[in-house]
Amino acid sequence: MDHFLYRDGQLFAEDVPVAEIAAQVGTPFYLYSLNTLLRHFTLFDEALSWGPHLVCYAMKAASNQAILTALGKAGAGMDVVSGGEYARAKAAGVPGERIVFSGVGKTKEEIRLALEGGIRQFNVESEPEMRAISEVAQSMGVEVPVAIRVNPDVDAKTHAKIATGKSENKFGIPIARAKEVYAEAAALPGLKVVGIDVHIGSQLTQLEPFEQAYRKVAELTEVLRAEGHEITRLDLGGGLGIPYARSNEAPPLPSDYGQLIQRTVGHLGCEIEIEPGRLIAGNSGLLVSKVIYLKNGEGRDFLILDAAMNDLIRPAMYDAHHEIIPVMESEVATELAPYDIVGPVCESGDTFAKGRLMPPLKAGDLVAFRSAGAYGAVMSSEYNTRPLVPEVLAKEVQFAVIRARPTYEDIINRDTVPEWL
Numbered sequence: 001m002d003h004f005l006y007r008d009g010q011l012f013a014e015d016v017p018v019a020e021i022a023a024q025v026g027t028p029f030y031l032y033s034l035n036t037l038l039r040h041f042t043l044f045d046e047a048l049s050w051g052p053h054l055v056c057y058a059m060k061a062a063s064n065q066a067i068l069t070a071l072g073k074a075g076a077g078m079d080v081v082s083g084g085e086y087a088r089a090k091a092a093g094v095p096g097e098r099i100v101f102s103g104v105g106k107t108k109e110e111i112r113l114a115l116e117g118g119i120r121q122f123n124v125e126s127e128p129e130m131r132a133i134s135e136v137a138q139s140m141g142v143e144v145p146v147a148i149r150v151n152p153d154v155d156a157k158t159h160a161k162i163a164t165g166k167s168e169n170k171f172g173i174p175i176a177r178a179k180e181v182y183a184e185a186a187a188l189p190g191l192k193v194v195g196i197d198v199h200i201g202s203q204l205t206q207l208e209p210f211e212q213a214y215r216k217v218a219e220l221t222e223v224l225r226a227e228g229h230e231i232t233r234l235d236l237g238g239g240l241g242i243p244y245a246r247s248n249e250a251p252p253l254p255s256d257y258g259q260l261i262q263r264t265v266g267h268l269g270c271e272i273e274i275e276p277g278r279l280i281a282g283n284s285g286l287l288v289s290k291v292i293y294l295k296n297g298e299g300r301d302f303l304i305l306d307a308a309m310n311d312l313i314r315p316a317m318y319d320a321h322h323e324i325i326p327v328m329e330s331e332v333a334t335e336l337a338p339y340d341i342v343g344p345v346c347e348s349g350d351t352f353a354k355g356r357l358m359p360p361l362k363a364g365d366l367v368a369f370r371s372a373g374a375y376g377a378v379m380s381s382e383y384n385t386r387p388l389v390p391e392v393l394a395k396e397v398q399f400a401v402i403r404a405r406p407t408y409e410d411i412i413n414r415d416t417v418p419e420w421l
């Protein structure tokens with residue numbers, strides 16, 4: 001469920017007409033609905049209400065300060081994967097005790113930054129990293145909670161670029177070696193072993209891979225406890241998928257996911273952490289764009305938009321499907337026709353959809369990409385010196401630009417030409 005609905009034939013973001021925002025902000029731009037974001041967070045929070053838990057929003061999905069501030073105020077924790085994300089979370093007012101630090105290559109500078117500012121736990125991804133955290137913590141005279149990310153060797157049945165739980169992936173330590181690695185962690189100064197961490201991939205559309213992974217985590221918890229480790233927290237990662245295409249079967253609901261967690265690990269009495277990103281932000285955001293030209297090609301017609309792969313890279317990078325809908329519904333029932341929907345960038349990869357059935361559109365018409373809130377704006381760039389795409393947040397009748405479009409001058413002035421040229 002989201003708050004992007006048609007009223008009298010025109011698309012609204014909550015209670016604001018999308019066309020009105022486009023007229024003020026210009027296109028292309030990302031448009032988020034605050035109440036959709038908060039609703040998705042609440043669904044997860046309620047799904048785990050059977051026990052102690054913390055929903056740590058995986059902020060790499062959409063990390064605008066306004067989004068972080070809203071979720072932080074609602075009580076969300078944050079899952080960060082870089083020093084930059086840590087700094088963003090803190091700047092948004094999220095206390096250190098609600099921030100978990102994940103990621104395969106934390107540098108000593110990033111570790112120090114988090115220890116200085118406060119951190120709930122590090123999710124450790126390798127033995128060298130574990131030793132680095134120990135070293136930095138010891139040098140600062142502190143002890144920091146850690147969970148070790150295990151790789152359960154489970155097939156997440158998702159796109160290869162976002163599967164992370166198979167033994168050939170770079171993530172975590174093999175679950176078979178966990179006993180040994182936990183023993184070393186317990187012996188290292190500056191570390192307090194508190195839990196187990198797992199994250200098997202993104203855009204999972206079935207519960208079964210989660211079930212396999214979580215059963216392995218439950219087993220491991222018993223094994224480690226028998227070895228004398230106090231396992232009090234389980235971080236079960238993110239990854240629950242969203243429906244990108246209307247024709248697809250809807251992925252499992254957060255409530256079913258919460259029940260699965262209770263069924264597989266609930267008996268262990270641990271505090272549960274989860275790290276959803278996509279499901280919180282994905283359907284909370286649109287990318288709004290304008291048709292520049294309608295071009296009739298040989299055997300195919302092209303809709304050339306003012307948004308491009310630099311603004312939304314998911315189709316080029318992951319072969320991702322996004323529903324593309326008109327902002328104004330046509331008044332008469334018209335026949336749909338196939339279009340190749342493309343951006344203006346000089347690469348054939350700058351194609352959003354091929355042969356997509358669309359109502360008749362003409363130059364100047366607005367369209368919206370649905371499900372663009374996650375891994376959209378955060379992956380945008382200024383390739384082709386196309387100004388970084390702005391972001392807008394709507395709440396009921398209000399909206400605000402939460403990241404402004406830079407001017408050409410802003411872009412040019414970011415570079416420095418050396419005097420000696």
Ligand SMILES: *Cc1c(COP(=O)(O)O)cnc(C)c1O
Pocket residue numbers: 058060061079102103199201202203237238239240275276277278279
């Ligand atoms: C990317 C990532 C997530 C979030 O995944 P979603 O599919 O967006 O829910 C959570 N945890 C870790 C460690 C990640 O790398």
